[in-house]
Amino acid sequence: MRIGVLTGGGDCPGLNAVIRAIVRKAESRFGDEVIGFMDAWDGVMEQRTMTLDTAAVRGILPRGGTILGTRRGGPFDTADGVERVRKSFEDNRLDALIVIGGNGSLTVGSLLHEQYGLPIIGVPKTIDNDVVGTDATFGFQTAVQIATDAIDRLHTTAESHDRVMVVEVMGRDAGWIALQAGIAGGATAILVPEVPFDIDELSAVIAHRHDRGRYASVVVVAEGALPKAGTLAIPDVAVNQYGHHSPRNIAQLIAPEITKRTGYESRVVQLGHVQRGGTPTSYDRVLSTRFGLAAVDAVHDSAFGQMVVLRCGEIARESMSATRGKIKTINLDLFADVSATFFG
Numbered sequence: 001m002r003i004g005v006l007t008g009g010g011d012c013p014g015l016n017a018v019i020r021a022i023v024r025k026a027e028s029r030f031g032d033e034v035i036g037f038m039d040a041w042d043g044v045m046e047q048r049t050m051t052l053d054t055a056a057v058r059g060i061l062p063r064g065g066t067i068l069g070t071r072r073g074g075p076f077d078t079a080d081g082v083e084r085v086r087k088s089f090e091d092n093r094l095d096a097l098i099v100i101g102g103n104g105s106l107t108v109g110s111l112l113h114e115q116y117g118l119p120i121i122g123v124p125k126t127i128d129n130d131v132v133g134t135d136a137t138f139g140f141q142t143a144v145q146i147a148t149d150a151i152d153r154l155h156t157t158a159e160s161h162d163r164v165m166v167v168e169v170m171g172r173d174a175g176w177i178a179l180q181a182g183i184a185g186g187a188t189a190i191l192v193p194e195v196p197f198d199i200d201e202l203s204a205v206i207a208h209r210h211d212r213g214r215y216a217s218v219v220v221v222a223e224g225a226l227p228k229a230g231t232l233a234i235p236d237v238a239v240n241q242y243g244h245h246s247p248r249n250i251a252q253l254i255a256p257e258i259t260k261r262t263g264y265e266s267r268v269v270q271l272g273h274v275q276r277g278g279t280p281t282s283y284d285r286v287l288s289t290r291f292g293l294a295a296v297d298a299v300h301d302s303a304f305g306q307m308v309v310l311r312c313g314e315i316a317r318e319s320m321s322a323t324r325g326k327i328k329t330i331n332l333d334l335f336a337d338v339s340a341t342f343f344g
């Protein structure tokens with residue numbers, strides 16, 4: 001078989017490990033040929049490819065980023081995009097395309113399969129862990145570890161100065177990184193997009209803590225967290241064609257409000273793309289490898305329109321269409337339990 005591979009959307013640690021596993025299994029177990037499309041769907045439409053064989057994937061297991069490059073956007077953004085994708089399938093004699101992507105790329109993959117019959121298999125990725133249908137995406141655990149390490153470091157400097165550190169982590173629509181890194185790092189409070197926060201309540205918790213003689217508060221805030229309606233003015237930001245808003249810099253907005261209400265000095269730390277860069281943790285390398293191996297089986301089973309997923313520790317399959325227009329949000333019971341127990 002001839003199998004194409006692309007990586008789409010924001011990058012994340014583990015993409016190269018998936019590519020390596022696909023190539024190694026396809027080549028050695030099935031005698032397949034694998035080609036990589038550069039820069040996501042752009043490479044499919046423009047027929048920019050690279051040969052993916054054992055030599056091409058040597059040494060990439062621990063490398064962050066993606067050797068194929070990645071972009072946002074896809075064939076539905078232009079009038080002739082789908083036609084160009086179909087032509088590319090023909091010209092490159094593709095028997096299957098493995099799309100390694102988040103909600104956006106998997107949605108495109110599912111539509112191309114359903115509406116045009118293209119043989120596509122999905123592999124869910126994103127540091128945000130917000131893809132419906134899988135217990136976890138690779139890259140997430142690495143991002144949580146990076147954020148946890150940062151929070152640990154911030155505790156000591158915050159303590160020395162009796163300061164409030166407001167740490168902003170990624171998570172536009174779901175607060176998975178904030179929740180997990182906040183729990184692991186012993187945060188004073190965690191703010192997530194799923195549960196609007198009250199700046200007065202938050203400030204009261206912080207003031208109470210410091211008044212009791214505790215030094216250092218670390219507030220972990222997901223970039224998509226928002227205040228309860230009418231409690232704090234948030235400037236409007238632009239929303240792009242994919243419904244993604246520009247960064248609001250929420251930590252920058254709330255830190256001075258905390259200082260105003262508590263009298264304690266606050267500082268902002270935006271972790272940003274540090275969370276997406278560098279080598280994957282061993283957990284993510286293993287998950288990526290399992291996803292890559294399973295994706296090749298899915299191709300050979302003609303399970304097109306499906307993505308490989310993790311369910312209760314086992315690799316399973318789920319329709320890519322399950323991701324369309326949906327976001328996997330955090331476990332609200334856990335959030336409530338952690339908040340009630342540790343914050344206050």
Ligand code: F6P
Nearest residue numbers: 010011126127128170171172276
């Ligand atoms: O890939 C997901 C993500 O990391 C989000 O958490 C974040 O909002 C977004 O990507 C940032 O995207 P970009 O790299 O395009 O600024």
